[in-house]
Amino acid sequence: MRLWISLYLPRLPLEVFCPSWSEDKGSVVLEQDGVLAVSPHAHAAGVRVGMRRGGALLMAPEAQLHERAPLREREAAHAVAMALLRYTPQVAEAEEATLLMDVGASLRLFGGVRKLCALVRASMRALGFTAVLGAAPTARGAWLLARSGGGRSLTIESMARRLAPLPSSLPPPARPFLNWFEGMGCLTLADLRRLPRPGLQRRCGRALLDLLDEAHGEAPELHVWIEAPPTFSAKLELFDRVEHADALLHGAQRLLQQMVGWLCARQFAVERVRLLLEHERGKVARAPTAIDIALGEPVWRDDHLLRLLKERLAKTELAAPVIGLCLEAAQVRPMLPPTDTLFPEPGGSKEDRERLFELLVARLGADNVLKASPQADYRPELANAWVPVRDKLRAAEAAARLPPQSLPRPAWLLPKPVALLMRDHRPFYTSPLRMVSNAERIEAGWWSEGQTRDYFIAEGADHAHYWVFRERLGAREGEAEARWYLHGLFG
Structure with a gap:
């Protein structure tokens, strides 16, 4: 089954400046001295898209004004695309702050289109962005559905019925000719498709016809897929100086979402993660505070890593305010295939036990979680020692330390x-x-x-x-x- 999911980021120009609507005090994004986007708080104060700078300040004197940052928007869209690689390796960027995902081969893995869309929305919330989802058998069809407010269509026929009443101003190649279309009464995509193709091509060019044909599955679609880099390192600038380490968890979660997407795309599992807490620059510059997390078993999911980071951040005392975060996958290895055991272990898998030990180490400290280590001594009271659970002991080395025994030993x-x-x-x-x-x-x-x-x-x-x-x-x-x-x- 061929299926595409399109994500339209309508508030991207604003969300690169506003981390949370709950903490918003009124934010306005300007482009060429005109209002491009407003936050809910500023909208309630009377600021509207299209106002001039002076009008916005008159309606909301306390509002924070930001000039549009196209570079930051591209970086944010790329960060979202990296996080979406956990669902499919085929992710492409489209125009007007939109991403395309070919998820036909991922439906069975994630339990169907409804569950997959719910997971994508959860990832977007964790990243701190608002997205409108559209799903259709073609990429252009999904793009049009997302740009019109969202919706799902699983067949070409149902998609054609949903696309027919959409306004003719939705396709970008049609916008320069809206006055001409309105004069002829062509107000929907269905009206555009009923126009004579030769005349429409002479007047509007080939781009509009190609978009309509691609959207309805009558022409092939070509895309440039986003490739994961060979190594992972992602940065995040905070919107204010943070003086408590536990308040950095939300930003670390955004970076973890990107790292998980990178791990899935590269088929890697991470063994050691480093989170750098960047402090003030300039005359009062300080070296970043490093938080290293070594894992007993390689993982590629973010829930366990998020718990470990939460414990470590809760125990970290900041020497200076933090203005940025940097997450690095310091050590990775190829992802192991799933176990072929028919029946699961009754006490949980080895990975589950390792995750429990890592969580205890992060909460109690490495010196307070110990394991038995056999020693090369025949005397029973000296044949064992207690070492930190994070110290790795090879099975062959442990077996070599054990002296031969002819009788059972007590518990x-x-x-x-x-x-x-x-x-x-x-x-x-x-x-x-x-x-x-x-x-x-x-x-x-x-x-x-x-x-x-x-x-x-x-x-x-x-x-x-x-x-x-x-x-x-x-x-x-x-x-x-x-x-x-x-x-x-x-x-």
Whole structure:
């Protein structure tokens, strides 16, 4: 199924200056001393598109006036396009602040056109932009629907019915000839298509006919796809000086949206992310504050990264106000294919556990989340050490550290062996203990305090199992009988 989604950004000239409507105090964008766009607060004060600068200031003296910034608008549109690459690798820029997406091959992956459109709208809200969506079997058809207020048509026939009543002023090639069209009574696209083609081409040129044919699927469409760069680095200028790190999360989320689109387009997963907090420039310039996040497992989704950044920003104390953000994908690797396991693991996948550990490290600190690390020592109390969970230990290296074991080891090892009583020449612990295994002899530690022990699995009267050892004869001078100790408990 061939389907296109077009995103029209009607407030792009204004939204590159206004981060949030809730914080808007009245913003006006000017072009050649005339009002091009107004925020809701300024519109409520009486400012209208087309006013002159003086009229806008008369209606809203407190309004913030901005000159239109075409460069910033192009950068913002490109940032939106990078974020949309997570849904399809075929994204193109069109005229009049519009983006085109060929999503025919992505419908099954994202659950259909309705769900895909909802995901695109959610991404636009996270980026801080307003978009009008149009969906149609042709790119030009989707463009016309988006420019007319939005709508969806999944077949050529339904699209033709929706395009027919649209005004004839909608196609850009028709706008220089609107007076002529109105004089003939051609007010809709259906009226334009009923005009004689040779005469329409002589009067208006070939561009209008080509646009109408492309929109109705009667001519091929050519596009220049946006390509993801080989490396990722995105910047964002803040609209004010920020003095609290947790207030930077919204800006970091906008940059994460772009990075996820880049990762999906390049088929990469990120292992290490760096967020640079840029401070004042000039005479009071300071080096950026770097926040590095190392991931145990490579990821390419933004929800987990956003949680980690939220925890790190909440613990960051700013030495100076922040005026800009820069996000870098410091270390990436090719994206691994999905698992081919038929049944999922009952306790969650390995990636889920790694994400939990990373979230705990970001919240509690690296030195407060530990994991067991086997050591090359035969003595049970020294055979394990606790290291930060972020320290990577290869499986082969861990296996090499483990000494060969002939008997099972208990789940609970006492911090210090407990001496046992002897009754009728048998060790006693709540009841007489009966040995149910052969001896496991351990002789180690000759360079410090040597150990010469024979370990046994013992069973009590309640059928509980214990790990006990007997010091060999001669281990302690002046004692004729070896002593018994309790060292561990079996579950």
